[in-house]
Amino acid sequence: MGMTAIERILARKAGLARVRPGDTVVCEVDLTVLIDLQFATSWVRPLRIHDPDKVAVIMDHAVPAPSVHDAAGGTHARAFVRDFGVEKFYDVGRHGICHQVIAENGLARPGEVLACTDSHTCAAGAYNTAARGLGPAEVYAILCTGATWFQVAPTIRYELTGALPAGVSGKDVFLHIAGTWGDATNHNLEYGGPGLASVPMNDRRTIATQGAEVSADFSTFPVDDLARDFLAARGAPPDSYEAADPDPDAEYAAVRTVDLSGLEPYxxxxxxxxxxxxxxxxxxxxxxxxxxxxxxxxxxxxxxxxxxxxxxxxxxxxxxxxxxxxxxxxxxxxxxxxxxxxxxxxxxxxxxxxxxxxxxxxxxxxxxxxxxxxxxxxxxxxxxxxxxxxxxxxxxxxxxxxxxxxxxxxxxxxxxxxxxx
Amino acid sequence: MDTLITGRAWVVGDSVTTDAMYPAFAMKLPLPEAARHVFYELRPGWTGLVRPGDIVVAGRNFGLGSSRPVAALFRELGVAALVAEEFNSLFLRNAVNHGLPALTVPGVTAAFADGDTLRMDIAEGWAENPATGTRLPGGALPPLVLDILAAGGILPKLAREGYVPVPGTSGRPGHPQPSGKS
Incomplete structure (x- = not known):
């Protein structure tokens, strides 16, 4: 049997020919994203970090600082990027919610692994990136070592057919899925199918983001023409990444079909x-x-x-x-x-x-x-x-x-x- | 590392979210104060009853939600381990990374009531109620995860490997606990 899209990325980044559900693998991480809250409580300056070019710092959760506590976090963040030469720094004024900043700056690339503290990091799955929230201590560890471990989960595939009707959006697609099938705890979600072309990139990101609410690990979308153009316009031309497609004989825990044309607002x-x-x-x-x-x-x-x-x-x-x-x-x-x-x-x-x-x-x-x-x-x-x-x-x-x-x-x-x- | 843990059980239900354990208002407080709000709405007063060495037993999808480090609050309260029918994977990782053992044991909520003694082995993967003689098999933790737990969490491990100052040697009290998130 072949691999799903997420299995392909994890295998590649672990240096393995293939991985299967249940495997525990250690993967190289392409980008580590730290957010403001990371710096606010008990911040300890690391003695050394893996690679400042593989780090982004984004101010989002508590900006402009609503408390002295959060303001002090900002001070730590600014000192950190200065001391370690981190160039990808999105301070107040060029800030935004990290998953949006990641998207609009082309920081998440197809086939890569992205680690960030926030639980909605799975958002970058819209761009075929293996991305998930990992918690503050773990993200700190990846900052230092450049790698982490994953336990490969089984994948559920959503096959989209039809086309999104007017007035119906990615949020409605997600709420339909969550309402119908419920939680996907300890599973990955993979989206694809002929209906995908009718789902704009913003809606794909909504759907990928909300994988967290059904308790899924990774969410992934394939790179089609729409995604290629989106990424190219944000500094990630096709020759700068290697997208991961599922094998035709990939093994899924379930394959579920969603007829987009039949959906209404949820x-x-x-x-x-x-x-x-x-x-x-x-x-x-x-x-x-x-x-x-x-x-x-x-x-x-x-x-x-x-x-x-x-x-x-x-x-x-x-x-x-x-x-x-x-x-x-x-x-x-x-x-x-x-x-x-x-x-x-x-x-x-x-x-x-x-x-x-x-x-x-x-x-x-x-x-x-x-x-x-x-x-x-x-x-x-x-x-x-x-x-x-x-x-x-x-x-x-x-x-x-x-x-x-x-x-x-x-x-x-x-x-x-x-x-x- | 001793992988056998014995403690007094506290049993909660399915889909207990991180917001129920570490509400946003508590994220503004120092850890010892924040820890007083675990289960603030679900089981008001619980943090006055829990004792060091106790074990929290939960149902399915335990810890759904954010990456805020609930495990740091449980450790602050002295909770020795978590056992659940099923864990949200981010929540489980946070537990391990904060040095808090977390074991998946299907059927565990039916086998224990509040106050029961619970024995568990995280390397062998089982939980047992000595009073009833029930022993349930669970998912043993992989060696890589046991290594993190043996170090007392990911940050003590990093300190040992020279990435961060060893606690107590840098002029900073306590051990480092970066915080977070929604």
């Missing part, structure tokens, strides 16, 4: 996405007090564009707060140029600085007891965005924007119909 109920998401037509239309569009999953330019189109010329409903966090400073600037931020602010949205802040309930936009939030961010866990007595529903940026206008969970296609050219 909404996850509070607590988990696993077996807990429904088509918007089947879900209760709960009144909401806060709507959030942002995070590594859905703070991309395309997410802000669709939200702006939905709210343009309308007002956020009384009693609703709409928060919008661009995924990076670059996204912020582009959305500003394109007029999206103007449309959002005119409608009554609060556009914030790029940060992980509201998504993980650390700073900005926390929820009070008894409140209901509809979010396009990554997690709907109890207590995630503030009070454990608040409820967090999850949906696409289009659904969140449409719901902000009506004050209750709303099918975005009703609102989108109003602006269809």
């Amino acid at each position: 909404v996850a109920r509070p607590g988990t996405v696993s077996h807990n998401a429904l088509p918007v037509s089947a879900i209760e239309r709960r009144p909401v007090q806060q709507c959030f569009i942002g995070s590594c999953a859905n703070g991309q330019l395309e997410d802000l564009a669709v939200a702006a189109r939905v709210v343009r010329g309308h007002k956020v409903a009384p009693g609703v707060r709409l928060l919008v966090t661009p995924a990076s400073q670059a996204v912020y600037r582009e959305a500003l140029r394109a007029g999206y931020l103007q449309d959002l602010a005119d409608a009554g949205a609060v556009v914030t600085n790029s940060t992980c802040g509201a998504c993980f309930g650390y700073h900005m936009g926390l929820l009070a007891p008894g409140e209901v939030c509809l979010t396009s961010s990554t997690r709907n866990f109890t207590g995630r965005m503030g009070s454990p007595d608040a409820e967090i529903y999850m949906a696409s940026p289009a659904t969140v924007a449409a719901s902000a206008l009506t004050g209750r969970v709303t099918d975005p296609r009703e609102e989108l119909a109003r602006w269809t050219p």
Whole structure:
């Protein structure tokens, strides 16, 4: 039997002809990404590091610093990049949520291994990169040694067919998958099939990012024309990487088909996405007090564009707060140029600085007891965005924007119909 | 390293998330204070009951969520080991890297109740309830992982290999614990 895409990357980086599920392998890591929180608590300056050219430092979780504690982390980060000659440093002003910064700077390349502390590092699987969250201590260790170990997990393949209908996005594809099949703990996810061509790169990244919410290890997409062009425009031409395709006879734990053309917008109920998401037509239309569009999953330019189109010329409903966090400073600037931020602010949205802040309930936009939030961010866990007595529903940026206008969970296609050219 | 561990069990359910163990508000606190909020909503008051040497037993998909180092809080509380029907792999790696043994044992939540004595061997891969005589097989940890645990975690291992200052010799108290994440 052949190898899946992720098995091929891990085998290559371990210097082995092949790997199988259950194997424990030691892999060379091509890029190690440290984030601001790494430097905030008990930071210890290493005596030596493996290779400063294989390191990036990105300020994202707590910027601009909401506390003296976080500010001190920034001081440590700046001293570290200076002392060790790390050139890939994205300080406040050219910062952004690390997975967005990784994407827009071509830091994640097909066939490579990328390590970062944050659990949504699997986002880079959209670019055929073996990427996953590894925890602060382990990322620190990789910074020093340039390698780590993986236990090869079995792979579930999603075969996409049909084409994404208007008003349906990558978020909806993910929520359909999570709602239908539930957790994929200790499994990798591999996406492909003839329907993939209709899924834009931003939606692929949403889907890859949220592999974390079904507890998967790695998520991978193949490199097709769309991905090749995306990467080439970000400094990664095709001759700079070796993509990993699955063998035709690769062995999968399961192969599941998703007919994209049959999908509608999805909404996850509070607590988990696993077996807990429904088509918007089947879900209760709960009144909401806060709507959030942002995070590594859905703070991309395309997410802000669709939200702006939905709210343009309308007002956020009384009693609703709409928060919008661009995924990076670059996204912020582009959305500003394109007029999206103007449309959002005119409608009554609060556009914030790029940060992980509201998504993980650390700073900005926390929820009070008894409140209901509809979010396009990554997690709907109890207590995630503030009070454990608040409820967090999850949906696409289009659904969140449409719901902000009506004050209750709303099918975005009703609102989108109003602006269809 | 002694791979045999005996302790008093605390049993929690399925899909206990990292947010339930290390909520965002606790990420702003020093470790000893942050540790007082483990299971803050799931089992209020638990951190006042847990004693050094206790073992946390959990159901499926234990530790789903973020990379924030919950294991550092468990170690702060003196928890000796984790046993679960199934671990989220990031959570398991964090445990090992912080020197906290974590063993997968299918069926373990049905075999133990709060307060039971639990014996386990992380190299042989089993957990046993001496009171009932039930012994359940689990996934033994690979040698590479046992090496990290034997060193007391990944950072003591790095110190031994000369990558970071040996704790106590650099003028900094305690042992290094880089922190993180959502």
